[in-house]
Amino acid sequence: xxxxxxxxxxxxxxxxxxxxxxxxxxRERFRQADVSVVSLxxxxxxxxxxxxxxxxxxxxxxxxxxxxxxxxxxxxxxVRLARSQALVKQITxxxxxxxxxxxxxxxxxxxxxxxxxxxxxxxxxNLVCPSSYDLGEGLRVVLLSVTEGxxxxxxxxxxxxxxxxxxxxxxxxxxxxEFDLATANHSIQAVRPGMPVxxxxxxxxxxxxxxxxxxxxxxxxx
Amino acid sequence: xxxxxxxxxxxxxxxxxxxxxxxxxxRERFRQADVSVVSLxxxxxxxxxxxxxxxxxxxxxxxxxxxxxxxxxxxxxxVRLARSQALVKQITxxxxxxxxxxxxxxxxxxxxxxxxxxxxxxxxxNLVCPSSYDLGEGLRVVLLSVTEGxxxxxxxxxxxxxxxxxxxxxxxxxxxxEFDLATANHSIQAVRPGMPVxxxxxxxxxxxxxxxxxxxxxxxxx
Numbered sequence: 186x187x188x189x190x191x192x193x194x195x196x197x198x199x200x201x202x203x204x205x206x207x208x209x210x211x212r213e214r215f216r217q218a219d220v221s222v223v224s225l226x227x228x229x230x231x232x233x234x235x236x237x238x239x240x241x242x243x244x245x246x247x248x249x250x251x252x253x254x255x256x257x258x259x260x261x262x263x264v265r266l267a268r269s270q271a272l273v274k275q276i277t278x279x280x281x282x283x284x285x286x287x288x289x290x291x292x293x294x295x296x297x298x299x300x301x302x303x304x305x306x307x308x309x310x311n312l313v314c315p316s317s318y319d320l321g322e323g324l325r326v327v328l329l330s331v332t333e334g335x336x337x338x339x340x341x342x343x344x345x346x347x348x349x350x351x352x353x354x355x356x357x358x359x360x361x362x363e364f365d366l367a368t369a370n371h372s373i374q375a376v377r378p379g380m381p382v383x384x385x386x387x388x389x390x391x392x393x394x395x396x397x398x399x400x401x402x403x404x405x406x407x
Numbered sequence: 408x409x410x411x412x413x414x415x416x417x418x419x420x421x422x423x424x425x426x427x428x429x430x431x432x433x434r435e436r437f438r439q440a441d442v443s444v445v446s447l448x449x450x451x452x453x454x455x456x457x458x459x460x461x462x463x464x465x466x467x468x469x470x471x472x473x474x475x476x477x478x479x480x481x482x483x484x485x486v487r488l489a490r491s492q493a494l495v496k497q498i499t500x501x502x503x504x505x506x507x508x509x510x511x512x513x514x515x516x517x518x519x520x521x522x523x524x525x526x527x528x529x530x531x532x533n534l535v536c537p538s539s540y541d542l543g544e545g546l547r548v549v550l551l552s553v554t555e556g557x558x559x560x561x562x563x564x565x566x567x568x569x570x571x572x573x574x575x576x577x578x579x580x581x582x583x584x585e586f587d588l589a590t591a592n593h594s595i596q597a598v599r600p601g602m603p604v605x606x607x608x609x610x611x612x613x614x615x616x617x618x619x620x621x622x623x624x625x626x627x628x629x
Contacts, residue, residue: 228451229534229563230555257535259561280565282504282535310562311535312451313479313504332554332577333452339481340532341451343502355554361583 204318207286211321218298221404222306224320226344227328228337229310232354234262235387236328237307241269243397248302253292255284255309262307272296283314286321302404312341324403329373330355331364338372345376350383350399357386426540429508433543440520443626444528446542448566449550450559451532454576456484457609458550459529463491465619470524475514477506477531484529494518505536508543524626534563546625551595552577553586560594567598572605572621579608 215222225233237252244250251272254262263275274292276284289306298304306322308315327348329337332355338345345351351373359366366384373382383399385392437444447455459474466472473494476484485497496514498506511528520526528544530537549570551559554577560567567573573595581588588606595604605621607614 228532229559230450230552231452256562258564259558261558261561280535282533309535310450311504311533313502313531313533313536330452330554332552332580336481336483337451339483340478342480358554358580358583361580 201317204286207290208319208321211286211290212323214298215304215321215323216407218301219407220298220301220304221324221400221407222304222320222322223324223326223400223403224306224308224322225326225328226308226312226315226348227310227330227354228312228333231310231328231330231333232387233307233310233328234265236352236354236385237305238266238269239387239390239393240305240396240400241266241271243393244303244400245269245271249300250303250305251296251301252305252307253289254307255288257282257309266307272301278309281314282309282311283318284308284320285318289320303400312337312344316344316347323407324349326350326352328352328354329369331359331369332362335365335368336372338369338376342376345373345380348377348380350381351377352396353382353384355386355388356384356391357389423539426508429512430541430543433508433512434545436520437526437543437545438629440523441629442520442523442526443546443622443629444526444542444544445546445548445622445625446528446530446544447548447550448530448534448537448570449532449552449576450534450555453532453550453552453555454609455529455532455550456487458574458576458607459527460488460491461609461612461615462527462618462622463488463493465615466525466622467491467493471522472525472527473518473523474527474529475506475511476529477510479503479531488529494523500531503536504531504533505540506530506542507540511542525622534559534566538566538569545629546571548572548574550574550576551591553581553591554584557587557590558594560591560598564598567595567602570599570602572603573599574618575604575606577608577610578606578613579611 255276260275266273325348477498482497488495547570
């Protein structure tokens, strides 16, 4: 195992470098088409899909929105998101624990980016693998549910470090699970000082206005 | 990226093969020392540590128990588990999203396995990476919390396929999150027909007796 490791690292760096080149191309295409691209990362079960479904539904009256969603297997999330009437495409990654720029590029193949205002990319549920892969997004959002424990940012610092905005989800359950917001905030600020933090519940709608304000502001400042 | 991929796969296979050799050695050492080894895998925040803390506390009066716990960063989990008075060691994996046999081997270095009846290995919170790495355990337990959604087994079939027992955690929250046990069971049985499923709450203690029975039976049948 020791003998193999250095070689593995070199090959991984090549893979990442190729990804960065393609991500840069994607970012330039998004800019030219004037589409605002937001990616969502989190552990499995933190409520990405419910949050995104509510977001797509809220934006649809004023903006042209689409979503690409990654999972190892199943099309369940695409089926759920399609209820919002937005354009949705599922990427299944089989055994790969993250999306990469190539997968996103392939998923966008038959869409005209000029027809979109917002594109959301929901990554595979994982707090480790997605952190190194640039997808060309303009805003990377990390989600953390109140049921996961307040120290997740300290345990998974890299993914919080690469994100632009943290969203605490399932805030309607905060009392039932004795969630301590101050501790969670402290953990987030410890690994990513200054990162804005929003609390939402996709179930009750609490905090969604604040989140939509962030999206409008992101689009205005493009 | 295309050019690099086949080489990456070959190197990964070597890494896995080396891990299997070491895991086999570990399993033989565990057998000779008559220690029952149980590993826990799940997504981050499914309640592995609370569940394990309660398990260690319950077993301690009758058995000699120890735990090895993996995280990317922090010693928080080891500190929590140490409250049970059991022997505990933390492995921090930095950027690696799973434990491997070598890490477990190194963590056990200054413990005498003959002094133990049960050894628990809490893997890094991840539903993808740990599935391919044999740690020499005799029983692999996959945890799924009621807050994560009933279709997780369908989305992460490999990890459920490599497990011997499924534990549904945080069952005290089932009603608050409208958890559908029949659907969850159906998902588990679809990817791993016949796998036993236990429901527990580490908070209220519900279901812990049934879980302890499984552990006693696992030790009796060694």
